[in-house]
Amino acid sequence: MLKIGVKDLAKYPFLTEAGEYLRNTGLSLEQLGHPDWQPIVEKAYGRIVVASSGQIYGSDLETLDNDSELLSFLVAIILLKSAGIATLIRRFSLAESRRAERYLQQDLWVSRDKKNLELPLKIIRDLFAVNVSIDNEDFVIKVPDYLHRAIHFHEKEWKLVNRRVANGLVYLSAHETVRLIRAELGEYINGKIQSVNVDSVPQIFRQRVEDLVALAKKFSDTTYVSSEYPPCVKHGIEVLEKGENLPHSGRFLLATYLLSKGQTVDQIAPLFKNAPDYNERTTRYQLDHISGSSGSGTKYQCPSCEKLRSESLCFAIPDCDGIINPVQFGKKRKSQ
Amino acid sequence: MNEKNALLIESAFKEYYFNRFDLIHVPQRATEREFGYQKFNSGMTRHLVVKNDKELHLMLMKEVPSDVYCSNAYYMFPNLPMSEKDWKGADMIFDIDAKDLALPCRKDHTIFKCSSCNNSVTEFQSQCPKCGSGKFETTSVICKNCISESKKEVTKLVDILTTDLNVKKEQIQTYFSGNEGFHIRVTNADYEPLGSQERADLVDYIMFNGAIPESFGIRRQNNSKSLLPTFEEKGWRGRVARKLFSSKSKVPKVTREIIASGYSAFQVQLEEIKKTMGVRIDPKVTMDIHRIFRLEGSINSKSGLSKIQCTNLDSFDPFSEACLLGDDNVEIMADCPLQIRLKNKKFGPYKSEIVSLPKYAAVYMLCKGLGNAI
């Protein structure tokens, strides 16, 4: 049997074992409602706020108290469930999966010589039904398991033809292995939170639940996804929201399209926040450039459907019939 | 197709379906598959369930279809409409067709048939020499070279399947398509659940589409020879290395050249490698996970030849082994400007003349639109 310690649970608090650990300590929800536990509630709230701003909550597992790391995750779930706001839950799941992803990657690296890969590999196997094994310096998974996941990435280097393949196996680095399951990790955490039932909330949680509701209101002013957008644009937004990487041509499409629809650089910039390589300054710089408010002053036009098709960014639906540029989408209503 | 031709072909097919039960079987897991057929001059009947050989034989006798198909997919309810079938998985299928190989021999056995007067010519002309019409249909007749080039593609495909993708030889079945190429079917549980997009990426792998220099150790700058692929490597890296270096003794010299020529030159080389080493399969067929695919053992109405399994690909000669219709003589009006060879007998060329031919050859002419029943 694999022994999972509290430090592991602090890293991966979404594991089933975390619930068991809590049960073994005999701690109940009512007890958590005692003012003594207020710091945990604050920590949990902070964790959600950080996540909702698109950042990853960092923990220092060496100095901090692992118990409170674990507990704050569980309390965060109770707060989120009580607030009941899907956007917050999604952002939290995403940020927590990124956090866990860091630890997974570290564990895969660090444990390599210690021959102690059991935990990270078990997590990958149990949660996502992917068998990862080790061949010398590399992690290997079966070609079909790889394809199922890699097709969601759009960069060329994830195409099977650009991978080392032999005997039905794909060879990956620790980083790539973890990258491959990122989306599923987010979904798993999201599903975990969805499945939790909260009937009554201790009094000391109430204020923070209300704060979350207020926090979420701020987001709803900045929803960018409109049903009026063409499929290629919606796709790009979805990719970014999932925290996947959108190739440059896809970002260019989003920026030019939204600018042409009258949105401002300020409104568009947050869209790129979830991108794995997000950097606020460069994003703004690029957007300013595209919008023509810096540099040469040329305003870039939205690429044509044909161009997008050749870049595999077109996801045409019947409503796209007869248009040659995404900006025309929805303008031509079929005459009766 | 005119009624008389259809009748003649139908009677020849019927005789085959009646006599050759030994060659016609449902594939494994038949009850989970969708069957379909087409009759001469009518549409497609789909969403059928055929449970076993007996039911299949009965259907063939009763309907005498021009073409018979069976899904590569497995369904919970194969006879329901597509949206309710409940897709469970699908065999991997590959179509290698000589007409997609851009072979120089194609022009030597392509026939242009005038759409208005039916006159056939072998050279491309902008106008029919007989009636002046500018509309032609093309058809192509048997060619040894086309078949041997297609076989090379099959061999390349089987190599990638077995060495890179870990498919066992016993899981690969190769069939002559019944016309100008080969169909390959892979039954392997690991690959069965793959969806269309996954299969599309697999197609790119097999065709060597979308390879970037970085994957073979060439970057835009700071190249080092330690990243280049080596002779012994598996997969495309090994294949590319063996192609580039051609022999071990040349490795140091070629390595220097590659690094000196840089990124875009290497890109061009990859493009070349794709042309010669990528397998030329029809991507649409492999990506389609709801396709009904020609049933083995059935006759292809484009030629009157059967889709049959090739147990020994090298020696396989479709123009005698897949030519399975009767050999009693029938008279037809033949208009075939090229000589063809079936079952080691030569026929033609015929210039709109009435000839008495063995049934298999007569049907071949009719199916190709190069003759008419009288």
Ligand code: SF4
């Ligand atoms: S057809 Fe044009 S608008 Fe529609 S999805 Fe494709 S690129 Fe976008």
Ligand SMILES: [Zn+2]
């Ligand atoms: Zn004519």
Ligand SMILES: [Zn+2]
């Ligand atoms: Zn040929």
